[in-house]
Amino acid sequence: MDAGVISLLVLLLLVAFLASGTVIFVAIICVCTVSLTVFLGFDVNRLGSTLSRIMIRASSSWELSAIPLFVWMGEIVFRTSLISRMFQGLTPLVSRLPGGLLHTNVVGCALFAAVSGSSAATTATVGKITLGELRSRGYDEGLAVGSLAGAGTLGLLIPPSIVMIIYGLLAEVSIVRLFAAGLIPGLLIAALYSAFILARCVSRPEKAPRGGESAPLSAALRNLWPIAVLIFAVLGSIYSGLATPSESAAIGVLVTLVLAALHGELSLRLLRDSLLGAVPTACMICTILTAAAFLSTTMGFMHIPQDVAAIIGGMGLSSGGLLLILALFYILLGLLLDGISITVMTLPITLPLVLAAGIDPIWFGVFLVIMVELGQMTPPVGFNLFILQGMSGVPVLRVAAASLPFFLLMCLSVVILALLPDIALWLPRWIFG
Template identity: 35%
Template sequence: MIVLIVSIVLLALILLRVPVAFSIMAASILGLGLLGGLSNVVGVFAVIPTSAVGSFSLSAIPLFILMAHLVLESGALGAVFDSARTLVGRVRGGTGIAAVVAGAGFASVSGSSTAAAATLAHTSTRTMVEEGYSQRLATGTVASAGTLAAMIPPSILLVFYAVTAETSIGETFMAGLLPGLLMATALGLTVYVMALRGHAPGAHRSPLAQKLRAVLGLAPVLLLFALVVGTVFFGVTTPTEAAAMGCLGGLILMIWRRRLTLDRLRAAILGSVVSSGMILAIIFAAYVFGHFLAESRMTPAIVDAVSALEVPSALIMALIVLLYLLLGFFMDQMAIIALTVPVTLPVVEALGYDPVWFGVLIILAAEIGLITPPLGLNSFVTARASGIRLETVFLGAVPFIAAMLIVVVLVFVFPEIALWIPGLMQ
């Protein structure tokens, strides 16, 4: 009964648009109070703050966020789009494919889907529409390409999942690389197919000298990606140390592109502090919520109930993934992880599945919600930045949603897609 009351209160607060961290915290305090009174709440708060946000590994999150903001302020994403457009322009729908490449490029040096979508909307949507792309295809491409930042390392969501699930941050971090590249490929193929159906203009060619300059334009972002991801893969650094080097790389990129000013540096630091504070607040609230779940004994009861079911484990896993897909339509991805992983992960492990693979799978499923109604944060950002109607963006995202669902099914059926690279690290 107490768990039901807490769940109703939590859902009501979220529907009332109370910030996620405060919603989780309020519901958790209510639950702890109902279970053990005020002394129980005080006891939990005497221990949780330090254990929740005091770990060294957790510092990777604000550092990766700062790295993303530095790269964003450097203007490198616009250069990536222009370079990719030059290199793949001979392919029909090349400018749209270039937008996907730019999304993957930004994802490789940041972990912010929303920032990627907003920047891509400013840099590429207008270019595609001016070239003759339909508004649906242009905005759908940009909104979906922004979701790549949720999967391609360094991904803030993957780090957040690793902290919540207590898995290896390095392995979880690297597990997203192949699924992320597979997702980027699927989105690029979708653009190509839509272009063949007449939603985009024909190809255009660029001189060889211009293509060589385009390769040089991609080099800084590729080098920064290799620095951050490569050092983690080979065990040279921890994710936190790699994030610190990434921040230095982002600062050097600003200097090299002559974009380092006091105002831009202040904007990068302020944006990082605001985003980091929000995420750390969610982590703190999630720890308190997890303590409530432990005291309520709800998780062991669910595990026992699921274990007693006489149905194939694959069917149970499919239903869990479907749940995450549906939750993504209505909730923020971090909130989904914070609220559900303490409950679903023990069930998944009891069924014999790998927790790192599970993290990649649920993030792939939940990120589809970034471009679908009613929440569709990336679609909202794209519509606002491009000045195109929100309904057009949602309609343009439909073929990309189909492509993303295919990738989710592939990773579900073939776990090696996510686990192969982490296996090489062991």
């Protein structure tokens, strides 16, 4: 049977399982099982031994331990006063700028992203603190919700990033270099967001009341030092070479617990609640990853990546043309799937194409994460939109409309990265050579 037809049948089968409401893990396993049985004639014994071997190998990867630890660290921060103290420190620093406290959405998300790694956690945590405050002070609701929808996605790009860990494991590239590559693009996107807020509020001053809290710099620093120490402990240990990403995650958990103890918040209840919050998320991610390994192997058995790569290669596309097609492909997938599912299901096909086109896999990792971030802002399955709908009471389509300028700014950042790839690649080269 023709490779294109087989690929289409497998894709339709996967879509059918997902449309039926089947969870991602089960859907992937079912699609792989049917594909190997129908197209390659695997019997039950060969199928079972292949599945068990792949899952044992995928689930025993040492790098996987970073995921539950980073998720747990974010849960601890979420349940302590560290995040509220961070905003108390940020407020006097930004309140006098055009846009005022709207900038705390952007800066706060960028800082929390450096201790979380999750877009949903970043959006929910920052929104919990800022949305009510902005509404009570008369800030424009569209800018407040839209900036948070956009800035919340920085949790996927600014290290430590769970999606980057997943990409590094699947693409077999250095997670540490990926972390370094994501830092400057993440700050670039944050700067674009703040510049837009500033320009918007200069042209329309009524969208953000002028004036605000004044406080000495020492008071701001007193509230910001705990989060600064945590970021330094996590990222500093990685970039200095003192710890691997998995070890830095353990260091982050330890430092977070010490900071909670210093503020009198460490308790058995905190440990219990944070673990209960972290375990389901971490288990979901790890099970999807093991299923993704089975999907990747199945596609390899069926030669789908090689055949699709040959078809696209025969189209004579330049690297820029390939990236444009992949960008549109990922934006469409973002309408239907979450970021982790997009990454694990498409990488076996897209990565060979990217490597054949001579695109740096570290740079492509940053590109892929930004594409996944865009999906967080697009209905009907934009998780950031649903989080903000639940927190603000604003209908999801209005949230999507408010986030559109920030969606376009993130698209602009992709164009800038494509034209100036060293924005992502300079820091890894400078740190690691």
